Amino acid sequence: MQDLLIKNGKVLLFENNDVVIKNKDILVKNGKIEKVEDKIQENLSVYEIDAKECIVMPGLINTHAHIPMSIFRVTTEGCSLYEWLNEKIWPIEDNLTREDIYWASMLTFAEMISTGTTCINDQYFKPEQIRDSAKQCKIRAVLTRPLTDTDNLLEEKIQEFISFYETRDLNDDLITYSVAPHGLYTCSDICLEKSAQLARKYKLPIHVHFLESIDEIDDIQKMHGERASKVLKKYFDGIHTILAHCVKLDDEDIEILKTMDCGIAHNPVSNLMLGCKIADTTKYLKEKINVALRNRWSRFRQ
Ligand SMILES: [Zn+2]
Structure with a gap:
């Protein structure tokens, strides 16, 4: 060097x-x-x-990203979070090839570097191609294979995560790893339990979407039988946890998060585009909960 x-x-x-x-x-x-x-x-x-x-100045750190999704910018118009995911994003993502993921990641990394971001905390599938792209760009990244079990493919996804993690380059200190259950509304109790086991086994942080939209509050209660923050603490207490969004926290949630080793990735642009409101980060900071920014990396609309 x-x-x-x-x-x-x-x-x-x-x-x-x-x-x-x-x-x-x-x-x-x-x-x-x-x-x-x-x-x-x-x-x-x-x-x-x-x-x-x-x-x-030090490089900026983007604490919550889905790196290849820069190619989906300007698809959120007029959608709620669930409409956007179910009707626009997930059907398209099913058709993305490994080559698509690689080049979409290259585009994102080029935009991030050009605007001062040098480290990204990501969760996206086919992460081998994101890793190849990050190595090519010499950018720092925290990568993973996200886990969900809405499609009964949890074991397959866990095996993909393990093989991705175990094929890591031990000499590469720019790429590190997390375990990422996608969200409490897309992961069953079994999925959350297995995520916690993986995080403990490999000594990795958890990276999870948390209370981004209003619908999640009831959906998580129905799915897990408890309020979201109690579910979070039940599975991830004692594990360093990065919570993406946290728009819908109430006072009881804040009290529970204060007892955990967690930080919030604040996503104001995404939250406004999907009509989720803005997280009350002033309150979270006053309560001494760490808040970091998912900075908007592109000069273009996304
Ligand atoms: Zn996200």
Whole structure:
């Protein structure tokens, strides 16, 4: 890896728990930041970037994505979440080839890199092609094979996940893994139990959709016999869990989440496009629940 000198940038720094911006040079050696100083003169051969008039900051992290779905942008018009999934997305996804997934992922990664995102937490099927694409782009990603059992194919999906995980490149520290039950309304108790077992066995985090739309509240209650947050705690307590959306949390849900090792991936653009409202992240932060952003990576509508 070639050493790197970033000169003349406005560098975003943390000082005394505050964010400050200062004119600094940055020297990166062997992939790690070695110096941040007013002026760095380096005689060795380094790749130099003149960052004049630029902010230099850590890469953005997208905490909830379905990487190849950039090809489905502008399909949400006038749909509720369930209509969008059942009538538009799932029928098309059944016809996607591995080659489609690879090239759709390349498109997404190119857009993400061009807008400053360097790490993505994903859940999508045929993940081998997403992994190939991520390696090609040298981007950091948390990948998985999502699990559902609305179609009675749970065992097949679990085997796909295991074979995907077990064929990982142990020397690649850019690609890491999660276990992703898709959502509590698309996963039975057995699916959630098996997801928790996999997460414990491989010491991986859980990545799950949680209370994105109003319909889920009743559907989860009917399917599992308890409120969603109680189901979540029953299966995933003690496992680091990333909850995508969390638009419909009430006070009791918040109290339960506070007892868990979890963080919320906030998705405001997606939530507005599907008419789900916006999550009350101010309240969640006040209650000391971690909130991260699913940033909108594209300059184009999606
Ligand atoms: Zn999602």
